[in-house]
Amino acid sequence: MSSPVDTVHILGAGSIGLMLAAHLSRVVPVTLIRRPGMTTPELRFRFREGNNETIVTLPQQTTETLDAAIERVIVCTKAQDALAAVESVADYLTEGSGLLLMQNGMGSQEAIVDRFPGLSIHAASSTEGAYREPPDTVVHAGRGITRIGGLTGKAFDWTALFQTAGLDAEQVEQIEWHLGNKLRINCLINPLTVLYDCRNGELLAIPAALEQMRRLGTEADAVLAAAGFTFSEPAFDVARQVARATANNRSSMLQDASAGRALELDYMTGYLLALAERCGVSAEEHRAVYQQITKQV
Numbered sequence: 001m002s003s004p005v006d007t008v009h010i011l012g013a014g015s016i017g018l019m020l021a022a023h024l025s026r027v028v029p030v031t032l033i034r035r036p037g038m039t040t041p042e043l044r045f046r047f048r049e050g051n052n053e054t055i056v057t058l059p060q061q062t063t064e065t066l067d068a069a070i071e072r073v074i075v076c077t078k079a080q081d082a083l084a085a086v087e088s089v090a091d092y093l094t095e096g097s098g099l100l101l102m103q104n105g106m107g108s109q110e111a112i113v114d115r116f117p118g119l120s121i122h123a124a125s126s127t128e129g130a131y132r133e134p135p136d137t138v139v140h141a142g143r144g145i146t147r148i149g150g151l152t153g154k155a156f157d158w159t160a161l162f163q164t165a166g167l168d169a170e171q172v173e174q175i176e177w178h179l180g181n182k183l184r185i186n187c188l189i190n191p192l193t194v195l196y197d198c199r200n201g202e203l204l205a206i207p208a209a210l211e212q213m214r215r216l217g218t219e220a221d222a223v224l225a226a227a228g229f230t231f232s233e234p235a236f237d238v239a240r241q242v243a244r245a246t247a248n249n250r251s252s253m254l255q256d257a258s259a260g261r262a263l264e265l266d267y268m269t270g271y272l273l274a275l276a277e278r279c280g281v282s283a284e285e286h287r288a289v290y291q292q293i294t295k296q297v
């Protein structure tokens with residue numbers, strides 16, 4: 001098996017996958033990997049950022065049509081789909097293959113490292129914002145920064161690739177710390193937007209939600225401290241800043257809940273609960289939120 005040296009595969013052609021594909025394809029050949037059954041050899045979509053709209057056309061393949069080793073792949077599925085998606089292309093991964101995992105939350109990265117210990121695996125924690133507008137538009141709604149760090153295997157310079165494509169990216173030593181930092185904020189905002197059915201900023205104006213956010217923050221910080229993570233600011237303070245800065249956003253969890261799609265809850269609140277249990281720390285407020293949401297959706 002051989003592969004064009006610089007091709008980057010994108011596994012999961014959703015919001016973040018197509019946003020990255022649109023930018024990276026300006027500097028490197030990009031091929032999308034779709035679910036089996038997809039028949040067209042190319043995907044054409046509108047890509048909008050601010051007032052700028054372009055048409056992007058990219059080759060796409062499935063596990064049925066792949067015929068060469070994958071050198072570099074960016075995994076852009078939701079957390080609950082990530083391991084199965086990587087397993088679906090396992091026949092095309094070799095010792096030299098490099099994976100970059102874009103998932104929010106924690107747990108999916110560990111599962112992939114456990115299953116594929118011989119690969120070069122990096123994880124990202126990104127504050128980029130992208131969404132899809134039916135029928136065929138991908139919107140890069142907000143510029144952010146993508147922090148990238150190695151989990152296992154040899155180093156791969158993903159950061160340089162992102163930067164060459166004009167994306168803000170930073171190589172970090174402890175990506176687990178960044179994932180943990182984002183996890184605690186996600187656990188304070190996303191589930192509450194589902195329970196209160198509101199935009200991020202509206203949480204700040206609902207006294208009961210704000211109080212609950214404070215209690216969730218205290219618990220999240222205690223759990224993460226017991227697991228060895230230290231942060232300079234309490235989760236509650238950071239979550240309030242984030243909710244204010246993204247006041248008009250409907251969180252991805254709220255969007256998924258409204259559309260009847262699976263939630264990333266097990267990789268956010270669920271992961272925190274598992275960590276709490278492992279560390280012997282109480283997380284009753286998070287448990288109540290988890291149970292309420294799983295009953296509701």
Ligand SMILES: NC(=O)c1ccc[n+]([C@@H]2O[C@H](COP(=O)([O-])OP(=O)(O)OC[C@H]3O[C@@H](n4cnc5c(N)ncnc54)[C@H](OP(=O)(O)O)[C@@H]3O)[C@@H](O)[C@H]2O)c1
Pocket residue numbers: 011012013014015016017033034035036076077078079081084085088102103104105126127128129130131252264
């Ligand atoms: N969107 C953002 O702004 C953003 C920012 C930072 C981080 N993230 C994180 O990035 C991840 C992806 O988010 P997203 O918003 O891009 O989700 P999304 O729009 O739902 O995209 C996920 C894509 O993965 C595809 N997929 C799932 N299983 C697959 C498989 N086995 N083979 C091929 N494709 C598969 C899905 O296809 P189907 O449609 O066929 O299911 C879907 O197109 C999440 O963990 C999210 O938290 C997102």
